[in-house]
Amino acid sequence: MTIHPSATIHPSAVVEPGAHVAEGCQIGPFALIGPEVTLGPRVTVKSHAVLTGWTDVGEDSVIFPFATVGEVPQDLKYAGERTRLTIGARCRIREGATLNTGTEGGGGVTRVGDDVLIMTGAHVGHDAQIGNRVILVNNVAIAGHCVLGDDVIVGGLSGVHQWVRIGQGAIIGAVTMVTNDVIPYGLVQAPRGELDGLNLVGLxxxxxxxxxxxxxxxxxxxxxxxxxxxxxxxxxxxxxxxxxxxxxxxxxxxxxxxxxxxxxxxxx
Structure with a gap:
């Protein structure tokens, strides 16, 4: 276990042997940091958050209360193989969000880019690849193996089917089910996900x-x-x-x- 002397850790937090906590990190009350977790410089983990698995969190990211980051995949084929979750710099993972590690059959790594905002209750499934500056609004569900390009926005209560790709700069309206790939800069809305133009505002x-x-x-x-x-x-x-x-x-x-x-x- 490596804990930088400048890190601040609440007495009630649990940092398991093997974890790496870099300079300037802050870990709040009742948080759990697992033995294979690496926190980059100035990461903040707020109260009751759980970080486990082989998980790396980039600098200046914030994990909010009751988020669960790095738990095993929700995949019946998963047999305990050692897989990974990587989270980039300056990400915000809000209350109750869940992010899973990868699976052997999906490449073994779930990736989240830099400057990503994952809002309350959102889910990032195993082996998903999330680009930079992506926003997942409240209670979005990203299934396994999905690929989201840079600057994608997914509206609240929307779901993305496994293996779907969403191109750079696309926007998905709220309460939308996306079952097919979305072209870059596309605008998708309606309950069953219809391509209805371009994301002109985002452009x-x-x-x-x-x-x-x-x-x-x-x-x-x-x-x-x-x-x-x-x-x-x-x-x-x-x-x-x-x-x-x-x-x-x-x-x-x-x-x-x-x-x-x-x-x-x-x-x-």
Missing amino acids: KRRGVDRGNITALRAAYQMLAQGEGTFLDRARRLADETDSPHVREMTDFILSASDRSFLTPKGAK
């Missing part, structure tokens, strides 16, 4: 220039109404575009998918 907030937004809007219209199948349209777009944002969209569509895609409303 503008991130400072994407007007030319690229115009190119994305034209690309979306082509995907919705062009000739041929959805994949045929994406291939034509890939050949014709010089926009890096459209290229990202077409690369996503033309890469391997386990769940197929949500297609634009009204697409043929």
Whole structure:
């Protein structure tokens, strides 16, 4: 066990032998830090939080009360193999959230990027890959093996089916079930998850220039109404575009998918 002398640990907290606690960490009352947990510099673990398993937490992250971070996967195939959870820098994991380690069959690692906000009661399943600056609103459920790109927002009470990919910059409305892949910068809403346009507000907030937004809007219209199948349209777009944002969209569509895609409303 390594505890930096500058760390502050409440007397009622349990830090098990083998844990690593870096400089400036604060561990609150009745928190539990397991033997394979590593806390980076200035991590705060508030009262009654549980960090266990082979779990690494990046610098300046905060774990709020009653969160459970690094428990074993909710997968009947899991047989006790040693798997991992990594959490990036400056993350906020709010009250009652749950994050599981990976499984051997899924690569063995659940990853959460930097500057991620996981709100109250949200769940990140085994082997999920969560990008940077992602926001999971209250009670979101991310199933096993999902991949969420950077800057994704998932609205409250929404669920994402296992193996689904959500591209960078996409937004999922509240109370939505997502069962198919979502293109980068897509806007998904309705109870059964319909692709209903682009996340234009998010694009503008991130400072994407007007030319690229115009190119994305034209690309979306082509995907919705062009000739041929959805994949045929994406291939034509890939050949014709010089926009890096459209290229990202077409690369996503033309890469391997386990769940197929949500297609634009009204697409043929």
